[in-house]
Amino acid sequence: MFGKLLGKKSELIGQIMINAGMVNHHELRHALKIKRKEGGYIGATLIKLGYISKPDLTSALQEQLSHSIVPVSSKDLDTPQATEFYRLQTNVKFALFSDEPVKALMFTSSVPREGKSMTAAYFALVMANVMEKRTLIVDADLRHPSLDAHFGLNFPFGLCDVLVGSKTLEECIQNTEIRNLKILSCGTKPPNPAALLASKKMKSLVSQLKEKFDLILFDSSPIFPVADASILSANVDAAILVIQAGATRRKFVQRALDVLKDSNIKVLGSVLNRVEEQEMPGYSYHGGYR
Ligand SMILES: Nc1ncnc2c1ncn2[C@@H]1O[C@H](COP(=O)(O)OP(=O)(O)OP(=O)(O)O)[C@@H](O)[C@H]1O
Ligand SMILES: [Mg+2]
Incomplete structure (x- = not known):
């Protein structure tokens, strides 16, 4: 199932265009049909059909790579966005601090750019503040790290440096301006992210972090198109799936849930994410996805 999806690059590029609000599902379906008939690239087909312009395609793909990120800070605790995270915290706290506590929790999504990092950052902010627990947020998206930017930081060392043994954990864990919240950035981007996440060192690092912190939140890659998130899931206790409202196709969400289920992750x-409420981008939590 996973292999099949890896072959469907056109659908993923189409999904990126949908998430960027540049095409709708009907237009994408039409373009995919034409592309199947005539061959070529999906981007070129969308341009040929007049659904997007070349600059549209370039900017959507560039937006994939670059981030226009407004960092979170303790000032955000009183914002309407944070309110939704207080609700999320109420919903998950029983699972987090039960007899079999979830200490390591990952945030993932089916496809890129659904808001994982921002969701993880807000959740960390609220958890550290409300629960008064020693919280660590870890950038485990080794191909597209962005947590530093989400906290307004720029630190060169982190998870990857600890995993390859060039730095100690103590040298890499940084304080944030938020009480009870520390951060482990991605650090030096590796040539082999999947191997690093699958390593014995990663497993033992997570155990070590569980000794030091009450809650460890992992910002991860999307489930598709790379296997990193499912590899990471073997080392954590549970996952939260971020879905971009009105954009991400149901079948991608379903496939992502299937992958998580196959990985035996709770x-x-x-x-x-991005539920339009009173003209304000927002969030809403839905429990019980299996
Ligand atoms: N609810 C929201 N309201 C406003 N902006 C948002 C919201 N969610 C995400 N964004 C913005 O959208 C961009 C992508 O969000 P984010 O980096 O959290 O996505 P991601 O899923 O982690 O992406 P990637 O797959 O590249 O890691 C960021 O610039 C972020 O600030
Ligand atoms: Mg991210």
Whole structure:
């Protein structure tokens, strides 16, 4: 199932265009049909059909790579966005601090750019503040790290440096301006992210972190198109799936849930991101996704 999806690059590029609001599902389906008939690239087909312009395609793909990120800070604790995370925290806290506590929780999504890092950052902010627990947020998206930017930081060392043994954990864990919240950035981007996440060192590092912190939140890659998130899931206790409202196709969400199920990871629930409420981008939590 996973292999089949890896072959469907056109669908993923189409999904990126949908997430960027540049095409709708009907237009994408039409373009995919034409592309199947005539061959070529999906981007070129969308341009030929007049659904997007070349600059549209370039900017959507560039937006994939670059981030226009507004960092979170303790000032955000009083914002309407944070309110949704207080709700999320209420919904998941029983699972987090039960007899069999979820200490390591990952945030993932089916495809890129659904809001994983921002969701993880807000959740960390609220958890550290409300629960008064020693919280660590880890950038485990080794191909597209962005947590530093989400906290307004720029630190060169982190998870990867600890995993390859060039730095100690103590040298890499940084304080944030938020009480009870520390961060482990991605650090030096590796040539082999999947191997690093699958390593014995990663497993023992997570155990070590569980001794030091009450809660460890992992910002991860999307489930598709690379296997990193499912590899990471073997080392954590549960996952939350972030879904971009009104954009991500149901079948991608379903396939992502299937992958998580095959990995035997407990899915605590899903966060519907960018729900338009009172003209404000927002979030809503839905429990019980299995
Ligand atoms: N609810 C929201 N309201 C406003 N902006 C948002 C919201 N969610 C995400 N964004 C913005 O969208 C961009 C992508 O979000 P984010 O980096 O969290 O996505 P991601 O899923 O982690 O992406 P990637 O797959 O590249 O790691 C960022 O610039 C972020 O600030
Ligand atoms: Mg991210």
